[in-house]
Amino acid sequence: GENVEQHPSTLSVQEGDSAVIKCTYSDSASNYFPWYKQELGKGPQLIIDIRSNVGEKKDQRIAVTLNKTAKHFSLHITETQPEDSAVYFCAASEGSGGSYIPTFGRGTSLIVHP
Amino acid sequence: GAVVSQHPSWVICKSGTSVKIECRSLDFQATTMFWYRQFPKQSLMLMATSNEGSKATYEQGVEKDKFLINHASLTLSTLTVTSAHPEDSSFYICSPRDRYYEQYFGPGTRLTVT
Numbered sequence: 135g136e137n138v139e140q141h142p143s144t145l146s147v148q149e150g151d152s153a154v155i156k157c158t159y160s161d162s163a164s165n166y167f168p169w170y171k172q173e174l175g176k177g178p179q180l181i182i183d184i185r186s187n188v189g190e191k192k193d194q195r196i197a198v199t200l201n202k203t204a205k206h207f208s209l210h211i212t213e214t215q216p217e218d219s220a221v222y223f224c225a226a227s228e229g230s231g232g233s234y235i236p237t238f239g240r241g242t243s244l245i246v247h248p
Numbered sequence: 249g250a251v252v253s254q255h256p257s258w259v260i261c262k263s264g265t266s267v268k269i270e271c272r273s274l275d276f277q278a279t280t281m282f283w284y285r286q287f288p289k290q291s292l293m294l295m296a297t298s299n300e301g302s303k304a305t306y307e308q309g310v311e312k313d314k315f316l317i318n319h320a321s322l323t324l325s326t327l328t329v330t331s332a333h334p335e336d337s338s339f340y341i342c343s344p345r346d347r348y349y350e351q352y353f354g355p356g357t358r359l360t361v362t
Contacts, residue, residue: 170353177252177341177353178292223291234349235282240291 136161138226140239148247153214155242157224158206164226167200167207168236172221181222182209214246251275254342254354261332261361269327269357271342277322278344282351283315286339298325332361 137160147153157167165186170178184191184198184207191198195214200207207226211218221243225236251274261267271281280299284292296317298304304317314336316328325344329336342354 168351175356175358177254177343177356179353180351235294235297236351238291241289243289 136164136226136228136237138224138237138239140224140242142242143240144243144245146245146247147214149214149216151214153211153218153244153246155209155222155224155244156206157208157226157239158204159226159237160205161226161228162202162205163228166227166234166236167198168225169196169198169209170223170225170238172223172241174220178223211244214244216246216248219244219246250344250346250350250352252342252344252352252354254357256357257355258358259360261359263333263361264331266328266330267332267359269329269340269342269359271325271327271344271354273323273344273346273352276344276346276352278319278325279322279347280345281317281319281325282343282345283317283325283327284341284343286341286356288339292341295327329359332359334361337361 140157168183171181172178184200195212197210221241223241224239227234227236253272255270283295295310296304296306298319300322306312319325337360341356345351
């Protein structure tokens with residue numbers, strides 16, 4: 135089955151700095167890669183996703199890049215703000231309809247210091 | 249956007265009792281429902297997957313007689329933890345998926361078994 139590794143487990147940055155979280159996956163058939171933000175005591179929320187036919191996707195201050203050859207994808211947050219502090223999870227799956235079950239990384243706790 | 253509710257948001261129960269958690273998709277139909285368990289500072293662990301009107305498929309190591317899942321309609325799924333024990337204390341998150349394979353997450357239920 136799919137195996138997703140996520141690094142780092144904890145990331146501490148100063149407000150305004152950039153933050154990068156990296157994930158690798160093992161199943162070359164995976165073609166859908168969402169990123170979720172989970173605030174304390176709440177469920178995860180999808181913040182951005184990318185499919186294998188795209189190398190990069192951007193939405194305001196967040197962007198995701200995908201390298202299918204190397205089987206890794208990354209989340210980039212620019213101009214970080216204290217409200218970005220949360221746990222971020224990457225996931226990978228083969229988006230083939232009914233069989234699509236995502237595998238999650240272990241999460242990265244992002245702390246943005248004011 | 250898609251709205252998912254979970255009830256209760258937190259519950260404390262005595263060892264040996266049963267607890268039912270409800271998950272509702274308020275503005276879309278959930279053709280598939282995923283139930284996850286999350287321990288502190290850990291990733292989401294898939295417990296089971298169910299399709300509307302069908303029996304749930306449980307992940308290895310998850311006792312189907314202990315964690316009863318009912319997906320009776322396209323907008324409601326329930327997870328019942330039977331004969332709860334302190335080791336069942338965790339954060340339970342439902343995740344409905346619509347017919348376009350978009351996956352959403354509920355806000356979670358914090359279960360504490362004393």
